[in-house]
Amino acid sequence: MKSIDEDIKTGSFRPVYLLYGEEAYLKKQYGKKLRQALSVPGDTMNAAFYEGKNISLGEIIDLAETLPFFAEHRLIMVQDSGFFKNSPEELSEYFKHAAATVCFVFVEEEVDKRGKLYKAAKNAGRVVEFTRQPEEVLTRWILSKLKREQKKITRPVLQLFLEKAGNDMENIDKELEKLFCYTLGREIISEEDVEAICVGQTTNRIFEMVNKIAEKQQKQALDLYYDLLALKEPPMRILFLIARQFQILLMVKDLKRQGYDNKFIASKAKIPEFAVRRNFAQAGRFQTMQLKQAVADCVQAEEDVKTGNLNDRLAVELLIVKYSREG
Secondary structure (H helix, E strand, O other): OOHHHHHHOOOOOOOOOEEOOOOOOHHHHHHHHHHHHOOOOOOOOEEEEEOOOOOOHHHHHHHOOOOOOOOOOOOEEEOOOOOOHHHHHHHHHHHOOOOOOEEEEEEEEEOOOOHHHHHHHHOOEEEEOOOOOHHHHHHEEEEEHHHOOEEOOOOOHHHHHHHHHHHOOHHHHHHHHHHHHHOOOOOEEEEHHHHHHOOOOEEEEEEHHHHHHHHHOOHHHHHHHHHHHHHOHHHEEEEHHHHHHHHHHHHHHHHOOOOOOHHHHHHHHHHOHHHHHHHHHHHOOHHHHHHHHHHHHHHHHHHHHHOOOOOOOHHHHHHHHHHHHOO
C-alpha cells in the first residue's frame, strides 16, 4: 500500500498494478486512488473500464498501444477478470514490453502466485495483497471515523461493536454509518445503540448457536438455525461454518494449552485477535475429545448429504440436536 501511495505522491507510475486479496474495502479505496491520480472525471478518451470473465485480450492490448489523447497516461482498469488464475500467455508477454504511456490497474479476488501473469505483473509493476487488518489497525481506523463524526465510544462498547461487525472493513463501514444515523444529535454511542443497530454476521450467529449448544439450550440453538434458514442461508454453508467453529475452538484450546499468546493463536486460527478471548471462553465449555468428535460428525454429516442418506436441512438439525442434548 505504501508503494502505491509513494507512486501517487511522486507521480511516477508503473505500467501494471495488481490489487488482490479478501479485503474488498481497501482494494476499492486504492483502485479509486489510482483512478483519480491517473485520469480526470469524465475522460472517456483516456480511461477504460472492464469487468468480468469475458474481456477480450486483443482489445485491451490494442487499447494499451494507443497513445493517450492530450494526456500523460492511458488508464485501463480491469476488475474480476480471472486472468490471474488462468495466466494468458499473450498478456504475460505484453507486460514485458508494455507501452510507456499505459497504466493497467487490475482488481482481483484471487490470483495464482505461481502463474506467469502474476510473475510478469510483479516484474513490470506493483503487486499488492489486501488482507484482513489486525485489531489495532481496525481500532485506529474506527476511532478516526468516530472523531470525524464527533462521536465518542468506550473501549468495552467498541469491543462489542467489533465482535458484531467482524473484521471486514466494508461491513464495519456500513455498520458505522447505521450507528451514526441512529445516534444523530448524540455524542456518545452506547452498548444499547450497538445492540439495537448492528446485526451480527452469519459467523457471529454460528458462534452464538455453538454457545447455545454448549449450554445445552437446544430450543435456542435450533431457533438460531431456523433463523439462518429463513435468511436463505444454505444448510451446507451453515454446516461448513459450524464445522469451522468447532475446528477453531479445538485449535484455540490446544494452542492456549501450549502457552502461545493471542496474536500467534489469531494468526494460526485465522481469526481476528480480538476474537481469541471469546473463542477460548467458548472452548472451555467443551472437552477436547468432544470437539474432535464434533468435527468428525460434521464431516460425516456432509458425507451423508452427498451420498443421499440425509437431506441437507435434516443433517444439520440432527447435528445440533445431538450436541445440545442434556446429559
